[in-house]
Amino acid sequence: MYEDTPQELVHDLFSEAVFPGHPLGRPVIGTAEVISSVSHRALSGYHRTAYAPGNVVVAAAGNIEHDRLVALLQRSERRAGAPARAGTRVRRPLAHLPEPGLRFQRKDTEQYHLCLGATGISRSDRRRFAASLLDSILGGSASSRLFQEIREKRGMAYAVYSFGAQYTDTGAIGVYVGTREENLGSCVEITVEQIGEIAAGRLRRGELERAKENLKGRIVLSLESTSNRMSRLGKSLVTDTELLTLERVMAEIDAVDEDELAELAGVLLAPERLAAAGVGPDEAHFRSAVGRASSTLGEQAAA
Helix, strand or coil: CCCCCHHHHHHHHHHHHHCCCCHHHCCCCCCHHHHHHCCHHHHHHHHHHHCCHHHCCCCCCCCCCHHHHHHHHHHHHHHHCCCCCCCCCCCCCCCCCCCCCEEEEECCCCCEEEEEEEECCCCCCCCHHHHHHHHHHHCCCCCCHHHHHHHHCCCCEEEEEEEEEECCCCEEEEEEEEECHHHHHHHHHHHHHHHHHHHCCCCCCCHHHHHHHHHHHHHHHHCCCHHHHHHHHHHHHHCCCCCCCHHHHHHHHHHCCHHHHHHHHHHHCCHHHCEEEEEECCHHHHHHHHCCCCHHHHHHHHC
16 A cells, blocks of 8 residues: 555655665665565564663653653563663664665656655754754745745646654755656756755745744644654654753744855755655656756766
């Protein structure tokens, strides 16, 4: 079912293109080949190693007292009789940035599904606030540049958005667009053009301030969800990231200026850093289209 959903499948191909040969480039759900061949012994051994108490983080939010939760966890641990040994790291850190890649999977789809982007920043990087604003301005909302330029003004795509992911040691940033064959190359050119405009510091009047208010509003609304509060606590522990107060987060967002945003766009989404992934009916057409993004992708597309 997953492989028959091209708008989801392309994101796995994109991860492989951004992190070739690294665990971050592998699909979380696995592959049919691996799942069909894994043995009970291998699965049990992995479970014993990775799901040790030293690897487990418990986060909770809601109508619960901290001391009461700790007591319940300690009681459960005593019943299980499991020693609280430290677990093992299940993924090696990214030692150096890989060369951007190009991935494509042929499918008889009505339109092409494209992801274009690069490695990003880690969850503890102070530039993460600028990265969130960059995402908002580029393609994170209905008022974003790509949504307006590709969908609203030209009607070239129904779905177009930017996205980002932040891990302990690195991250990813990219753009997704689903479009017809005749519009694919133009969508690539518009995306690169808008990235270049932001990197050059050519922000529109009030654009950064609107992005800040939008981001702050979404953060406040998200904290109305108990599950979001729980996830926020858990992610902070898993990634060993400082848990900032809401006031500090708002201050960090407000402190981002136009120069910082432009510099980040120029560094993260420089043409030579871009990787690409696609799902569609014709690989040659896809390669020709993404070759317009940069000389690096152009060389790979021609190979």
